[in-house]
Amino acid sequence: MLEILAPKEQGEVLVEGKVAAMTIKKISILGGYGRAGNKDPVDRVDLAMGDVLSIVGPTGSGKTALINDIGLFASENTPSRRRILINDVVPSNEFLDDPSKNPIALITQHTSFLSDLPVHKFLDIHARIRHSERPGSVVDDTLEFANQLTGEPIIVDSAMTELSGGQSRALLIADAVIIGNSPIILLDEIENAGINRTKALELLRKYEKIFVFVTHDPHIALLSGYRIVMKNGAMQDVITTGAEERRVAETIDRIDKVIVNLREKIRGGDRLTEEELRVIMELASLVSI
Ligand SMILES: Nc1ncnc2c1ncn2[C@@H]1O[C@H](COP(=O)(O)OP(=O)(O)OP(=O)(O)O)[C@@H](O)[C@H]1O
Ligand SMILES: [Mg+2]
Numbered sequence: 421m422l423e424i425l426a427p428k429e430q431g432e433v434l435v436e437g438k439v440a441a442m443t444i445k446k447i448s449i450l451g452g453y454g455r456a457g458n459k460d461p462v463d464r465v466d467l468a469m470g471d472v473l474s475i476v477g478p479t480g481s482g483k484t485a486l487i488n489d490i491g492l493f494a495s496e497n498t499p500s501r502r503r504i505l506i507n508d509v510v511p512s513n514e515f516l517d518d519p520s521k522n523p524i525a526l527i528t529q530h531t532s533f534l535s536d537l538p539v540h541k542f543l544d545i546h547a548r549i550r551h552s553e554r555p556g557s558v559v560d561d562t563l564e565f566a567n568q569l570t571g572e573p574i575i576v577d578s579a580m581t582e583l584s585g586g587q588s589r590a591l592l593i594a595d596a597v598i599i600g601n602s603p604i605i606l607l608d609e610i611e612n613a614g615i616n617r618t619k620a621l622e623l624l625r626k627y628e629k630i631f632v633f634v635t636h637d638p639h640i641a642l643l644s645g646y647r648i649v650m651k652n653g654a655m656q657d658v659i660t661t662g663a664e665e666r667r668v669a670e671t672i673d674r675i676d677k678v679i680v681n682l683r684e685k686i687r688g689g690d691r692l693t694e695e696e697l698r699v700i701m702e703l704a705s706l707v708s709i
Contacts, residue, residue, distance in 0.1 A: 444523050444603045445469050445507055447630060449490065452501035454654025455482065460502070462655035465648060469603070472621075472631045474641045477650030483634040484529065486650060487606045490632065491526035492516070500653065520549060524604045525596030531588045533580040539563075539591070540576040546599050558599055565594035565623060569615040571687065586615045593620065597627055608634045618676060639676050642669035674704040 447467045451460030467473055475483045482500070489502045493511045496503055504511065506523070515522045535542055543562055547555035567573045569590035574583065583591065589610065596602050605624070610617050610633065621643055624631055633640050641647050642665050649657040661669075681700050685692060701707045 443507075444630075447490070447604060448505040448508065449486070449655070450503040450505065451655060452489075452494075452496070452498075452503070454500075454652050456652060458652070458654060460500075460655040462648065462658055465655070465658060467630050467632070469630060470628050471646075472625065472644045473633070474644040474647040475632065475634045475650060476636070476641050476647050477656075481650040482653035483650050484608055485653065486648070486655065487526065487608055487632060487634050490604075491524050491606055493524075523602060524606060525592075525600055525602035526606045527589060527592050527596065527608065527610075529608045531585065531592060533583070533588060536579040536581045538577050538579055539574055539583070542580050543595065543599065546595060550599055550601070552599065562591075562594045562598045565598060566590040568623060569593065569620050590615050593624075597624065597629070602629070604630045604632075606632045606634075609636065611635065611637045611640070616680070618673065618680075639669060639672045642666065642672065674706055678704050678706065 445468065449465045449467075451463035453459055475486055477483050485498070485500060486502075488494075489498050489500055490504055492498060493504045493506075493515060494500070494502050495510060515524075537545070540559060540563075543559040544555055547558045547562075552558045563574060563576065566587070567590075570587050572584070572587070574587050574591060580588075580591075593605075593607065593610070593615075596605055610620060617637060617640060621640060633644065635641055642661055644661060646658055646660045648655050649659060678697075678700050682692060682697070685696075698707065
């Protein structure tokens with residue numbers, strides 16, 4: 421880990437976790453090759469601390485492969501032959517060998533826990549491993565964060581293996597952000613987990629980290645500062661979100677609220693009526709009755 425740091429910062433690295441958050445300033449993806457062996461049209465992407473970035477593209481276009489390249493600190497050793505730099509240099513192997521030193525938290529599309537510890541015990545152990553000064557309140561904060569993303573609150577005495585898919589992902593996100601304090605968080609398709617993604621983005625934005633979202637969701641894509649467009653396994657383009665797209669995002673937000681509202685009703689066992697839909701759309705300022 422030391423080799424990636426500028427000399428004046430080397431002393432700080434001894435306290436892991438929090439210091440890593442301070443010392444990582446930038447992560448770079450150096451282009452490799454797409455699935456057909458064609459060169460990535462985008463040959464370099466630099467992500468600065470505080471950036472929120474999306475990866476978009478059709479199913480099978482290589483989004484998960486790209487996020488895995490980042491999570492593995494690829495060095496021409498993955499099918500894409502891409503390379504990842506941290507603060508402009510090749511990251512140390514220590515990042516991969518010692519999970520507590522790894523600055524990247526990758527929350528995958530297919531999450532499952534192998535541990536059947538109760539939720540509170542699992543979080544408490546993690547908080548202690550991370551040398552948290554106040555394990556109890558860190559665990560409470562983590563659960564509160566996770567519960568804002570889920571429909572049904574997590575029961576702290578239930579086993580980790582009993583959590584639903586959405587609850588597991590919500591807990592992993594909260595754990596990575598709060599207990600893990602990871603400076604770089606990669607999230608593969610949170611929309612499919614059934615968690616409140618607008619709320620997630622709103623909560624996450626309060627933390628100074630690099631967030632990378634693989635997404636099919638236009639709202640998340642437009643709330644990101646920029647997005648990498650994938651095609652046939654290659655990084656095809658990088659689009660920066662401009663003023664017009666930010667305005668579009670505001671309307672999408674209203675459309676989203678309508679969908680969330682309808683989803684909640686369906687989940688709650690209600691029937692939907694045309695009149696109700698009109699009222700919800702009117703409330704969201706999408707139509708005037
Ligand atoms: N640059 C590449 N070189 C070689 N193989 C690749 C490359 N990019 C992706 N692949 C392969 O293509 C397949 C599909 O890619 P991937 O799973 O990343 O797609 P995706 O965009 O995440 O799709 P989905 O939206 O369904 O999750 C995988 O088997 C992956 O290993
Ligand atoms: Mg994928």
